[in-house]
Amino acid sequence: MKKILVMYGSIGLGHKVVAENITVVLKTYPDVKIEMLDVLEMYRGPFTETSSRIYKFIVDHIPGLWGFFYTNPIFLKASLPFRVPLAGLKIKKFRDYFNRSKPDLILTTHPSATALASYLKKTGEYRGPLVTTFSDFHFQPYWVYPRVDKYLVMTPEQADEVGKRGFARSQVLITGLPVHPVFSEEYHDIVVRREFGFHPNRPIVLMIGGSRGWGIKIADIWALLGSAYDMELVVVAGFNSELLADLQKLRETAGSNLKVLGNLETSAVAKLCAVAKVLVTKPGGLSLAQGLLRGLPMVLVNPLPAMEELNTRYLIRYGAAVVARSSAELKSWVERILQDRKFCQGLKANSLKLANPKAAATAAAAVIDTLSGSDNMKMYGPVIKL
Numbered sequence: 001m002k003k004i005l006v007m008y009g010s011i012g013l014g015h016k017v018v019a020e021n022i023t024v025v026l027k028t029y030p031d032v033k034i035e036m037l038d039v040l041e042m043y044r045g046p047f048t049e050t051s052s053r054i055y056k057f058i059v060d061h062i063p064g065l066w067g068f069f070y071t072n073p074i075f076l077k078a079s080l081p082f083r084v085p086l087a088g089l090k091i092k093k094f095r096d097y098f099n100r101s102k103p104d105l106i107l108t109t110h111p112s113a114t115a116l117a118s119y120l121k122k123t124g125e126y127r128g129p130l131v132t133t134f135s136d137f138h139f140q141p142y143w144v145y146p147r148v149d150k151y152l153v154m155t156p157e158q159a160d161e162v163g164k165r166g167f168a169r170s171q172v173l174i175t176g177l178p179v180h181p182v183f184s185e186e187y188h189d190i191v192v193r194r195e196f197g198f199h200p201n202r203p204i205v206l207m208i209g210g211s212r213g214w215g216i217k218i219a220d221i222w223a224l225l226g227s228a229y230d231m232e233l234v235v236v237a238g239f240n241s242e243l244l245a246d247l248q249k250l251r252e253t254a255g256s257n258l259k260v261l262g263n264l265e266t267s268a269v270a271k272l273c274a275v276a277k278v279l280v281t282k283p284g285g286l287s288l289a290q291g292l293l294r295g296l297p298m299v300l301v302n303p304l305p306a307m308e309e310l311n312t313r314y315l316i317r318y319g320a321a322v323v324a325r326s327s328a329e330l331k332s333w334v335e336r337i338l339q340d341r342k343f344c345q346g347l348k349a350n351s352l353k354l355a356n357p358k359a360a361a362t363a364a365a366a367v368i369d370t371l372s373g374s375d376n377m378k379m380y381g382p383v384i385k386l
Contacts, residue, residue: 002371003033005103007117009040009110011052013211013238014135014286017266019109021178022133025364032368035101039113042093063305070306076141084122084145087115098126105371108132114145121147129370133363134158135177136285138310141165150370152363154285155314175363176356177289182267184293184357187274195271198259202232203338206276206296208269208287213240215282215302218250223327224280225254229335234259234272277344278337280330283311283321292320292355297347299324299333319350 004026008019016038023034040048058066069075094116105128108114120126133152134143139161144151151162152175159172193200205224209215216235224233237244237260247260264272269290273279279296281287283303288311291298298321303309315321324330337344356362 001031001033002104003035003102004367004371005098005101005106006034006036007039007106007108007110007113008036009112010038011040011110014284015110017180017286018133018135018178019107021180021360022107022109022363022367024180025360026367029364029368032371035103037097037101037113039094039110039116042097043090059304067306067309070140071310080141083111083115083142084119087112087119091116091119095120095125103128105129105131105367107367109135111142111145114143114148118145118147131367131370133175133178134285136307136311137177137288137314138307140307150366152366157314173362173366175366176359177285178360178363179286179289179293179357180266180270181360182270183273183290185270185274187271189275192271192275196234196259196261198234198275199232199256202230202257203277204232204234204272204275205278205280205334205338206272207233207235207280208282209236209238209240209243209302210282210284210287211238211263213238213243214304215284216240216243216247217302217327218246219327220280220301220330221247221250221254221258223331224334225257227331227335229338231257231334231338232259233257234261234276236261236264236269236272239263278334280324280334283308283315285311288315288321289355289359292351293357295348295352295355297337297344298322298351299330299337301330315354318354320347320354321351322347 006019006023008015010016026032026034098120106117108117114132117130121130129149130147131150132148134154137154139158144162144165151167151172153159153162153172154177156174159174162172207216221235235247237247244262251258251260273290273294273296276296279291279298280301281298283300300312300321300323303312312323316323322333324333
């Protein structure tokens with residue numbers, strides 16, 4: 001029995017869910033034991049909680065500063081060499097866990113996890129394979145670490161960037177962003193509408209703001225409710241209980257065209273995506289991948305600075321979404337998608353071109369193949385040409 005340690009970070013939901021989606025498939029393989037570790041939860045304390053508050057403050061009030069940290073080439077070049085040494089300063093807690101766990105392979109979906117594993121490979125304490133995967137559609141140099149044996153990337157552009165940093169062709173595989181298998185299942189429109197109490201005929205506009213509801217703005221909701229088009233607006237607040245309470249109060253005056261939901265199981269989100277005509281979403285990697293897989297026309301709103309702005313650029317470049325920079329523009333885009341069949345079909349077709357329904361299976365097979373020590377990349381997916 002071989003053990004695979006899957007390490008993720010629970011900031012937001014994307015890193016965790018990508019880890020879970022690959023794990024769902026890994027568990028179907030015989031003679032493999034899966035262990036999951038939230039490294040941010042492991043190190044939770046006053047320092048990490050303060051860091052999270054500082055991050056949220058910068059994102060909300062000084063977005064340009066976060067953009068500088070994330071994209072400035074001078075800052076990146078100066079700071080990149082310190083990542084693994086800094087991980088070494090806090091290695092004791094993870095080292096103790098590692099010595100108890102004794103994994104045969106480590107899979108990471110968050111840079112903090114990759115740094116810890118890379119440090120143990122540097123010291124020789126861990127000699128097994130290290131596989132890492134991304135959870136966005138752009139590229140960030142902080143995701144690339146020394147001593148990684150296999151990179152599972154989302155796009156050809158990411159593969160090129162990893163290759164430029166000294167990794168061989170056989171170490172990079174384009175998988176797409178792993179989405180849970182339930183998003184590929186078929187759902188009956190009328191059954192889902194009855195389950196959630198939706199109108200039997202109105203086109204459904206689904207609004208998702210990420211796990212914490214950061215992408216949902218009340219002004220956007222009012223703009224869509226003010227449309228002359230008779231739509232059903234379904235808003236998912238995620239874990240944000242304060243936002244959920246505000247939306248429930250709003251629903252009392254907004255009427256039956258507004259439906260408000262809180263945190264949902266993955267299967268419920270899959271059902272909503274299956275019956276929606278339009279997805280209005282903050283452009284987090286996971287939400288985008290789910291929308292692409294269903295071929296949903298997407299209107300991207302309220303991105304987090306830098307990383308989600310770069311995700312937005314990627315989808316716009318391939319004609320798989322449109323971006324709304326104001327509530328009025330959001331209303332205009334949604335109305336056009338609902339009324340202009342040719343435009344809507346174009347967005348759907350371009351979305352499906354970027355989708356990879358087998359991403360989780362391909363990633364899991366790559367992990368198993370790496371664990372077995374095989375170099376036969378063709379057995380589980382395409383080898384990219386760098």
